[in-house]
Every structure is written in C-alpha cells, then in structure tokens.
Amino acid sequence: MNKKEMSVNIPPRRSIIMENFSIVRIAIALALALSIVFIIIYFVADDPWLAINRLVAGPFQSWRSFFSVIERAMPIIFTGLAMNIVLQSGVFNIGQDGAFYMGAVLASVVALKLPTIVGVTQFVAIFVSAMAGGIISMLPVLLYRYTKVNPIVSAIMFNSIFYYGGAYIVSTFLLERSGTWGSHAFPKEAKLGLMIPKSKMHWGALILLIVYLGVVYLMRKTALGMKIRTVGLNPTFATNVGLNSGLIILGAQFLGGSIAGMGGAIEMLGMYQRFLWQGPVNYVWDGLMVHMLANGNPAFIPVTAIFIAFLRIGSEIMSRSTNIPPEVVAFLQGIVIVLVASSKFLYGFKAKYDRKISLAQVRSDSEGEFA
C-alpha cells in the first residue's frame, strides 16, 4: 500500500529537450542547412577555407561591417515584430510590405514638405507613418469581413496599390529632376542622426529597442496580448468567453501595421539621403522567416533577424574575395524554411515522447483513482 501511494504522486518523467522540442528542432534545422552550405562551398570554392572563413568571420573584421549587420537587421526586426503580432492574432496578413513602403513615402513627404524642426519633424514623420501603416494593415481584414475576399489575395493586391501609389506620390511631388529617379535630398536636420560615429547606426536603433520591448511586454504581460493570442489560437473559444474577436483582430492588425509603417519611416530617414525605392520592397517574407525561426516568440526575433543579416553580410564579404556568389545564403534560407515549416520534420521523436508521457499519465491517474 505504501509503495502504491508513493507511485501515485510521481509524475511521468519529462525531458527538458523534449519539452522545448520546437526550439531544438529549429536549431537542428539551422545546423543541417549550414552544414549543407558548407559542403557545397567546399566542393565549389577554389579556396573553401577562405570562403567559409569570410562567411563566418567576415562580419567581425571591422566595426563598420559589424554595425552593418545591425543596420541590415533593423528593417527585418520591424517587419518581424509586425508579422508576429498579426500572425498571433490568427491572420496571415502580408500587407506589412505596403505599410512599410507607405511609411517610408510619408516620412519623406513630411521631411521634404513640412518646415524642419529638429525632433518635431522626426516625431511627426514616424507618427504619421505608423498611423498610415496601421490603417493599411487593417484593410485586408476589413475587406474580408464585408466581402469575404481572401485576405492573403487582397493583401497582395493592396501591396501593389501602395507601391505604385507611393511611387506616384514621390514622382509627382518629391522628384528631383536629375539623372536617376529619386526625391530631393532630405534636409540634414530631418534625418535620424548618427548614434554611433564612424558607422551608419542611427537613433532609429533606440526607437527599435523601445518598440521591441513594448511588443514583448504586450504579448507576454498584458491582457491585450493574451486576448490576441486567444483569438488567434481558438476563435470559437474566444467568442465563447465573451471576447470581442472582431475588434481584437483589427486592433492586432493596426498594431502590426503601425510597427511596419514606423519601420519604413525609420529606415528611410536613418539610412538614406533621399527616397530611392523605385520598386516594391520585400521585407514581409524576411519578417515571416525570422518570426518562424524565433518559434513565434517575439523575444527571439532580434536574434534571428541579426542571424539572417549576419549571414547576408558575411556572404557579401565572402563573394568579394572568393568565387562564391552571395546567393548561396538564399539557398541556405530556403533549406531552413522548408525544414522549419514542415511540421513532419523530426516529428517522430516528439510524437513518440508524447505517447510515452500520456500513457504514463493515464496510468498514474488511474492509480490515483483506486488509491
């Protein structure tokens, strides 16, 4: 009897690796993809060790190249956070590209057309872009609600509308009539000043840090974040417990879009002398990728975005001194995404573990019944 009572309270043994399997899985996918790329480089490169060395150590060569990793990562982090919020609310809203682009356009309008007052101009530019981005990001969901148009399709359409609409605004009101297509140069006082000398690191990085902490706090520690997750995970349950799903979803789209719009404004005023994006921007897939690599946890998004930016900068440095083109990193990204996205990758281990645990649990439950 004593023995039995003892065994009742022993929960089935859980393993740390298996309980955090989704993270382990991503790490394995990354390692696998990296090793495949290394193998390819090994066979293709004239000097494989030099190539790999450049790819991995290149970004550490100088402060400049190190900061360029951060600079490259910033817009990806913005869209990654934006995608994180809209995906957690259960909507695959890729309208963030339109929001990002329009954010940059409107920031340029503010910088060029309004009187420049240091501090105020930047604030107005970022605020206007954030509002516009939020509204743009709500459009696919609103359209779905009233017309049942698939929001993925309409988001692609809206992206086109805002690229060309934005380009039209620049062409009509901001264009400098000179050799290449581009706006007039921004006044120096309207730009986001340098935060770290001898690099291109601007004060946008600080704004990003604040936004990042805000998103993490929102999703983890506030009732709104909890509601967004609930609506995204189980809409019928959310309705059942009295959440206003429609409003919560719209709110999430607005928040996501405003972060994307803000990202566009900060990228434009921080990194560029003038508006030069004649074609559409493509950050939304990067954002989706870093969201997936972070396992949907906004806290990890900067890490994964910096990782991706690191590989891209590394590959560019590599291509300058070897015969390997930088596109090899795109290849690597492809492998990682396929592995991470395929729910069956390494799925057997987890399923086996789950079966073991639940059988053990049933046994301990039924023992409890009789004890």
Add this chain to the structure above:
Amino acid sequence: MGVELLRVDSITKVFDGGIIANQDISLTILQGEIHGIVGENGAGKSTLMKILYGMENPTSGAIYLENERLELRTSRDAIEKGIGMVHQHFMLIEELSGWENFRLGLEGKPFLIHRQDDLNELREADKKYQLNVDGSLLVRDMSVGMKQKLEILKILHRGVKLLILDEPTAVLTPQETDELFARLSDLKKQGVTIVFISHKLNEIRQICDRITILRDGRNMGTYPVGGLSNEKISELMVGREVSQTIDKPFQEPGDVVIHAENLKQADVHGVEKLVNVDITLRAGEILGIAGVDGNGQNELFNVLTGQAKDYVGQIFFEGDDVHHISINQLNKLGLSKVPADRMKDGVCKELTIWENLFSPRIKNFTSKFGALKQKKIDEEARKLINDFQIKANAPSQRVQTLSGGNIQKVVVAREFSTDVHALILNEPTRGIDVGAISFIHQRILEMREKGSAILLISSDLGELLSLSDRIIVMYKGEVVARFNHQESPVTEQELGLYMLGLKKMESMES
C-alpha cells in the same frame, strides 16, 4: 461457429498530442458470427475499426486474420486481406451512378469503360447477395438505405471475409433498419462474418450473437448477447450503476432567472431546429433537458447562452431581454455555461491553465494600464486548481497536456467560481472518467444549493434523473413533455417514450 476468424491482440492507439483512443484492447471474432461492438461516444469504437480497416496504424499491438499476422498500411491492404468496412458517412461519389461507384477501385478492369459489362457485374453480385440495388441510378438519386446497400455490395464483391458496419442504423428509418437486418441475417447464412457497431442496445440484442463492450478505450469484456441484461450492458458501458442515487435534499425553487417564450430557430436550409420552445428557469433548481442527440438541444444551448442571435421569440435574463446583450455582458450579469465540445469551445488547449481559467474576467487581474498581475493570477489559479481537484503541476501548464476529466474540471472551475446566477450545462460529463463525473455532479448540486438556476442538457439519462428537479423532453425541436421530477419521479422508460416521439403531452401549447 467457434472457429476464430480475427484476433486483435492488445491494440493501443495514442493519437498525436497524446489522446489515448484504445488501450490494450484484445478481442476475438469468430467465423460466421455477428459481433456487436458497443460503447458510448468516445469509447474508442471507431478508432478500433479504423485500425482494422488499415486507416490508422496502431501504436502497439497486432491483428491476426486466420492466424496470419496482418500489416495493414492502407484500406487497400485491408480489402486485399479480406476486411471491408462500411462507414457511417458513405464513401460514395454522389454525382456518379451506382455501377461507376461499384467499379471504382476494382482490380483487373480494362482501360476503357464498358458500361454494360460493369452493370452486368453489379447485377450478378446483387443477385448473389440479394440486396436489390439498382446500379443504373445516380447515387444522389438513391435512398439512404440503397446507398448503404450499394456500399455493402461494393465491399462484398471484393471478396471480404469480414464486414464491418460502423453505426449503420444511425442514418436509417425504422423500416430501412428492418430491411437491413433481414439482409444481414441472410448474409450471415451465406457465411459472412459481420462486425456491427452501435450504441443502441435493442438493435444489438436483435441481431448480434456476441458483443464486446468498450469504455474509455478499454475492453470491458466480450459476452454472448443472450446472457446479458440491458442494465448490465449499460453498466459496463457507462462504468457505474445507471440509476445511481445522489443524495439531494428537497429545495423550493426561487425567483425566475431565465424566461424564454416562443423560441423558434431554423438552420440555413430552413429546417426548423427549435419550435415554439418555452422555458422558465428558477433560482435553486435544476431543469433537465432530455432528448435523443440532435433534437434541438444544441440550438437551445446556443440561443440561451447568447451565441446564436438568429432566433425568433424572446429570452429574458432576470427580466431583461437578452437579444441585444453581448456574451461578455451576459458573463458579467452572471450567466455561466459549459459547452458540449470542450476541446473546441470549452478551452483553448494551447494556452495555459490560468489563461483558460481567467480569460472571461481577465479585467479583474489587470492594472489600470492593462498589465497582468502575475502574483494575484498565480495565487487564485492555485486556489482553483486545489478547490476543483485539477491534477496539474502548475498554473502555467498547458491545458492540452491534461487528461479529459481534468480539462473538464478547468472548464467547470472557470464557470462555477464566479457569481453565478444561471448555469447552462451541455453534456457536462460526456467522455470523462468516473471520478471526475461524480466530482462535477457534486459541484452542480452545490451550485443548486447556493441558489443558481441550472439548466442541464444531457444524453445520459442516469445523470438527468439523479440531478434534475424538473425534466423537459425535446423531440424535433419541440418540447413534448414536462415532468416535475422532484415531486413525482419519472422513470427512464417513460422518458424514452417521449424522446422517441412515440408520445406527446396534450397540454404543450402553453
């Protein structure tokens, strides 16, 4: 008789995500018998049959047909080995004719289709098994009974030794059922072995030789059907004495909490789901709703809990018309509910226990600026976990890692722990373990004592009879009987007559 045809050897099936459908099930099916498999919803009948038919792979265990071990990967394997199955929802292509469906998947057919050859083949088979299927009709023009017979013919023509019928009578009228049973007896005489799944005891009694009873994924034993009383079968199925007595003191009901008048609701096809339903629910009483599944109970639940607003008629909650009151406001006014589908509507399984417990009233746990008060949440969640005997490691454990009974306790803890004026329960104990059932029953009675008005929808008559003060019977969306169970108790048999629509009380207009 007496020769073993199929042997199932300790089959266990655990689904991904850890739901255990079958646990160590062993059974033997004899040559030429009609073998009944009975059990409540969720007892694991269908999963076991899908394993036999190669649609699911068992986690462990083995299947032997005529002492040869079977490795079934697909249904095609199963048919080749001689096991065929007719599903509850037919696997027929409605737009094709009978012979085209019959021909699909048959081996050794020429590349070009010869209508007449195929039709003749069907007619020959039909003559052999005497099923009276007209193969020239389009499937969508066939009656439900004929569709089913076409399915049976399809399977038999492939030369199966074992025919599995998954709840075949669920979709049939009584006449069609008689016809089917006559055909099945003929097939038995021709030497076909049949496995017959049902939860209707009368049918089992009528047609089966032996039965196997499943409960919670476990085999409760195989018995010759003659040697078992209905009471014994249901006891084995449900796991407790059906007419279990619960100690319930007499209690005078209080003020009216919910009053519904002339409720009508129709589905998208215009079929009436609720017909002139009147309900008055008073504080401190339990009103039971009896009825065969699908006679308007779910619609009633959705309408009363504010989830469906497309009804005609009026519902008053403590005197206020609820038509324009949101679910959230109803929550605040003191309406609690336990939905029937706990995994879909009752909990959000990916979220933690505390998130599930507090999501309707998360405002109480947030600061002015919307930040969560983690400490208060943790304390209260631990208190509830303790009070409601939820077996869990911590409030931050995900709900999907709990067992069914504990998940239901999470729902009950959430809904019972607020200031409850009215409590609407839909199948509160379906498919959970005995311990959890009696715990939840106890809690329901406590809520009655505290003065909540309780509406209990249940397909478990034992539960209804032991808990309810009054009982209403619904048939085809209509209230056909009202009993004051507290004053003059009714019996299961009496309820049954009304549930099946055989009787209707005269004074039901009011």
